[in-house]
Amino acid sequence: MRKTPATIRVAAVDLNGISRGKRVPYTYVDKLAKGAVRLPFSTLNVDVWGEDIADSPLVFETGDADGILLPTSRGPVPMPWLANPSELHPMLLHHDDGTPFAGDPRHALMAVLERYSKRGWQVMAATELEFYLVDDSGDTLKPARSPLTGKTMQTADVLSLDTLDAFDAFFTDLYAASHAMDIPAQAAISESGAGQFEINLNHGDALKAADDAWLFKMLVRGLARKHAMAATFMAKPFADDAGNGMHVHFSVLDADGRNIFNDGGPDGTPALHHAIAGCMAAMPASTLILAPHANSYARMVPGAHAPTGISWAHENRTAAIRIPGGAPNARRIEHRVAGGDINPYLMLAVVLGAALNGIEDGEMPPPAITGNAYDQDLPQLPTDWAEAIDLFATSEIMPRILPTDLIQNMVLTKRQELRKMAGLDIDEQTAIYLESV
Structure with a gap:
């Protein structure tokens, strides 16, 4: 029987293809589809060092606002390289009204x-x-x-x-x-x-x-x-x-x-x-x-x-x-x-x-x-x-x-x-x- 992990990872993909997200308790699983996890829009528009873009309109101009992460159609996957059991939940970034965030690369492919x-x-x-x-x-x-x-x-x-x-x-x-x-x-x-x-x-x-x-x-x-x-x-x-x-x-x-x-x-x-x-x-x-x-x-x-x-x-x-x-x-x-x-x-x-x-x-x-x-x-x-x-x-x-x-x-x-x-x-x-x- 598969062991239930104590924590999971939730992640979206930034412009460089790097995973950005959070580690949260497994109790979040049933709440993910309700937008329980929020992430700044600017997170998907950082440089390869993970630093803010100095002149990005997503940072100070808009108050570095948050969006909501919602699960993708992929569903959770195990993370076999970790010593302790965990799951990665691929996510997409949206505005609060459910509109897709245009800076999310997966949304861009979906639109094509x-x-x-x-x-x-x-x-x-x-x-x-x-x-x-x-x-x-x-x-x-x-x-x-x-x-x-x-x-x-x-x-x-x-x-x-x-x-x-x-x-x-x-x-x-x-x-x-x-x-x-x-x-x-x-x-x-x-x-x-x-x-x-x-x-x-x-x-x-x-x-x-x-x-x-x-x-x-x-x-x-x-x-x-x-x-x-x-x-x-x-x-x-x-x-x-x-x-x-x-x-x-x-x-x-x-x-x-x-x-x-x-x-x-x-x-x-x-x-x-x-x-x-x-x-x-x-x-x-x-x-x-x-x-x-x-x-x-x-x-x-x-x-x-x-x-x-x-x-x-x-x-x-x-x-x-x-x-x-x-x-x-x-x-x-x-x-x-x-x-x-x-x-x-x-x-x-x-x-x-x-x-x-x-x-x-x-x-x-x-x-x-x-x-x-x-x-x-x-x-x-x-x-x-x-x-x-x-x-x-x-x-x-x-x-x-x-x-x-x-x-x-x-x-x-x-x-x-x-x-x-x-x-x-x-x-x-x-x-x-x-x-x-």
Whole structure:
């Protein structure tokens, strides 16, 4: 019989994808749906240090007012990385009259999915998450020590079963915990960095996919500590090794359950091409969501397995948008730009919102590329954080996808972080990002 926890956690997600909330007695469980827990609106609009945004209208201008937290459709999940039994109750922030708070990232994704729903469509999505297991016990971050030898991992061993099996205790716990949390963890592989791994989460409803990604990142970090390591999803923890990406695959089902991207052949329907065009058109402005931190831009360099040019292709992993092969009824888009350090709700919101813009506008993409995208003359993504912030702030596309209040909050947050990060060296930045994103 499951032991009733003495306390529970209630949490919403801030703009950086960091959980913000409270620890409350288990007696609160029956009162959560009645708004028993309140939280300042500004809490979801703090910087990566957890500090208020100096010029945010949510702080002094409005008296730092509270909203009410209400449970999401996800329901409570266990927290297997803790020594004592507890539950996490995912929450959404609302105004007192029940109106959704526009600065809540999960609300933003729900609004995009409602646009699909009004057409009778459902978005199915899956994510691929890369992370490093690391040793942060010293002054310099290192790859994790092998549990078999006790020695620091020195080299990558792509798709090595031996490397996976060296960390068998961690991955066995991870799969058991994922099952307990209803996170559909699928294949695990060793990746192209020393101590780097990737786990795919199975496809399903897009909102649940975002929940799964948020919860999975929390789980991996928590279990790593339980196994005397640290885990990080930061985009580029090691300058000379591979970065962490988070690829998303998505398709759209109509009211009869048919994939609107499937025409029975390899090319796909006009809707597929319209969606590709929408994603490409929004890519420069949405880069801030796909690469939200100072460290994100260390990953986005030519030839480093992270897209830098705006293009699409069939079965080509150098392109920003890839159309995987396989059975036509599984025709889908793989968006490959995002780093592992993203907020999954905002990432899915901008990708899916851009795709729907393209469908609504009937846009068509340029021809699919062939060959190495890094060797071709392509429109480029922003090359630095400041440029990405400016493009996001001035975009005419983003207000079609995200609430204007959230856009303003994000810009203020990132400009404050930009100023504060400017005075820090790489090791200091790494210490901040290591487990926060």
